[in-house]
Amino acid sequence: MRVVLAEDLFLLRDGLVRLLEAYDFEIAAAVETGPELQRALAELEPDVAVVDVRLPPTHTDEGLQCALRARRERPGMPVLVLSQHVEQLYARELLADGRGGVGYLLKDRVFDAEQFVDAVRRVAAGGTAMDPQVIQQLLARGGGADRPLDRLTPREREVLELMAQGRSNAAIAGKLVVTERAVAKHTANIFIKLGLEVSDDDNRRVLAVLAHLDRDR
Amino acid sequence: MNTHSRSDEVRARTRAMVLAAVRGLALAVAMLPVSILCLVLTLLSIGLIPIGVGLVTTPAVLAAVRAFADARRRLAADWCGVRIETAYRPLPEGANPWTRTFALLRDRQTWRDVLLLPVDMTAGFFTALLPAVLVLYAVEGFALALGLWRAYAESPGGTYWYAFLPVSGPFSALGAVPLACGFLFLGYRYGPHLLTAHFRLTRAVLSPSQEELAERVRVLTETRRDAVDASAAELRRIERDLHDGAQARLVAMGMDLGTVEVLIDKDPERARALLAQARQSSAEALSELRDLVRGIHPPVLAERGLGDAVRALALRLPVATEVSVDLAGRPEAPVESAAYFAVSEVLTNAVKHSGADRIWVDLHHADGMLRATVTDNGRGGATVGTGSGLAGVERRLGTFDGVLAVSSPAGGPTLVTLEIPCALS
Numbered sequence: 158m159r160v161v162l163a164e165d166l167f168l169l170r171d172g173l174v175r176l177l178e179a180y181d182f183e184i185a186a187a188v189e190t191g192p193e194l195q196r197a198l199a200e201l202e203p204d205v206a207v208v209d210v211r212l213p214p215t216h217t218d219e220g221l222q223c224a225l226r227a228r229r230e231r232p233g234m235p236v237l238v239l240s241q242h243v244e245q246l247y248a249r250e251l252l253a254d255g256r257g258g259v260g261y262l263l264k265d266r267v268f269d270a271e272q273f274v275d276a277v278r279r280v281a282a283g284g285t286a287m288d289p290q291v292i293q294q295l296l297a298r299g300g301g302a303d304r305p306l307d308r309l310t311p312r313e314r315e316v317l318e319l320m321a322q323g324r325s326n327a328a329i330a331g332k333l334v335v336t337e338r339a340v341a342k343h344t345a346n347i348f349i350k351l352g353l354e355v356s357d358d359d360n361r362r363v364l365a366v367l368a369h370l371d372r373d374r
Numbered sequence: 375m376n377t378h379s380r381s382d383e384v385r386a387r388t389r390a391m392v393l394a395a396v397r398g399l400a401l402a403v404a405m406l407p408v409s410i411l412c413l414v415l416t417l418l419s420i421g422l423i424p425i426g427v428g429l430v431t432t433p434a435v436l437a438a439v440r441a442f443a444d445a446r447r448r449l450a451a452d453w454c455g456v457r458i459e460t461a462y463r464p465l466p467e468g469a470n471p472w473t474r475t476f477a478l479l480r481d482r483q484t485w486r487d488v489l490l491l492p493v494d495m496t497a498g499f500f501t502a503l504l505p506a507v508l509v510l511y512a513v514e515g516f517a518l519a520l521g522l523w524r525a526y527a528e529s530p531g532g533t534y535w536y537a538f539l540p541v542s543g544p545f546s547a548l549g550a551v552p553l554a555c556g557f558l559f560l561g562y563r564y565g566p567h568l569l570t571a572h573f574r575l576t577r578a579v580l581s582p583s584q585e586e587l588a589e590r591v592r593v594l595t596e597t598r599r600d601a602v603d604a605s606a607a608e609l610r611r612i613e614r615d616l617h618d619g620a621q622a623r624l625v626a627m628g629m630d631l632g633t634v635e636v637l638i639d640k641d642p643e644r645a646r647a648l649l650a651q652a653r654q655s656s657a658e659a660l661s662e663l664r665d666l667v668r669g670i671h672p673p674v675l676a677e678r679g680l681g682d683a684v685r686a687l688a689l690r691l692p693v694a695t696e697v698s699v700d701l702a703g704r705p706e707a708p709v710e711s712a713a714y715f716a717v718s719e720v721l722t723n724a725v726k727h728s729g730a731d732r733i734w735v736d737l738h739h740a741d742g743m744l745r746a747t748v749t750d751n752g753r754g755g756a757t758v759g760t761g762s763g764l765a766g767v768e769r770r771l772g773t774f775d776g777v778l779a780v781s782s783p784a785g786g787p788t789l790v791t792l793e794i795p796c797a798l799s
Contacts, residue, residue: 218677245689
């Protein structure tokens, strides 16, 4: 799998390259500025891009803008965005086109190599990988007195949280130490309680949940 | 070479003389009717306040008077390099006619603008006209000598007085020539200075007085002390947070790793547990640093500017919050940061104390003023009194000459407005 990597800090870039190579990814390019990233994305057509939000020369949200632009030009192009902080605002922009192949994670998640690599693979395959912090922000906010979310059982909330991060039923079952059948039952209940249409497609299911949570404001 | 520069100088001074004459004439001619009209309308409008009509007309009339004074300030700077300070007090936005009128009438700058009007009709008019009079009078003197005297001499009465010189025939008319030369020389020499003198007079009338400047100095001293105090306190807080947080965790991590080094052969199981603990410490240190950074300068603010930073903040609030932004650019970083933290504090206050379930934030920039309004549908009763978060906001905005206004009747709604003068880039 070919990866384009954009990160301006040498130590982190080097570390990410080594980590990804250890898991048999092919690094098509490892760049450090926005314009370089833009060129690499256009010319190399990688299977997935791993991008830091903040890049030179502006040191603002150059990386995010590049990723969004690349996805406008090549719809659904898989992008995993990394940042020192996560904002719902940015998550919303990444998810706005309603397609999969989007990830948005805190840089800390790199600490757990297995999970990080899993997230990269998921995004490359057209899935989503949303940082638990984003999901918690989405779930935590108040709003009206009678929210569909309040009708979920604690277990269903846990399942929802993991599902919204982009995990498959199998992964959720592994994490919560229950059977996959049980998870399927929980997800069906969640969809009914939130009034969402049930879909067999994992990715579409996650996007529907995220859209629902984001709208509920 | 020398003669060159000399003729250049003469040419330049002649141009300056003509320019001063033309400008002074135009100014005097335009000024007189406008100032008479403005003065009459002002007196009339203020006189009509008791029957109510004046409340509506006075702000408009005074705005016109101010525009007139502003035009003169611009001309003074453009034509003669005379800078005239202003010291208008900010007007409450969207206030009722009564408070607007009286806020205007309480502003001393308004009265100076009005006082300029009678000065314009008298001394101002003369000083503006003088450069042109000198030139035109000199031209008339030459014209007399060239034959204009005939027109006067042939009329009944027979004698025409050119200044103190009686002109009645060709010879006395020739006597007008040296006198006209004198006038021309005066205009050549002093014409531009006279126009400058006119604007100096304008400045003398319009400039804020000593007491007001002293008051301004007092305010600046106070806000500067507040700013220094606030930043010192902020630095202490950051030091403490780093010392007790990230720094301590890094120490713990280093210790754990040292122990791992020793244990790795003897007791691999415990070494693995310590490694996990070290990783945990590093994650916690990171999350603490992240919170600290958010408190110093939120990353979204650096990346996207005020509008999106407030939007991102609103998304993190537990209360549904609508944000509308109309900013064509970004203010300077210190202003942006101050505005962000002020809005953030006001929002926190609203969430904590108002009991509201909806909040609206509006950010816009107009007339050199960044204005943020935070409205909530809570129970009201918010004050800027001592100890409240709003007092701190007011102090911090003071550093930037910003102001805070709170309208919060019991039962709500609460409307907090803050304004900071600044330019966008």
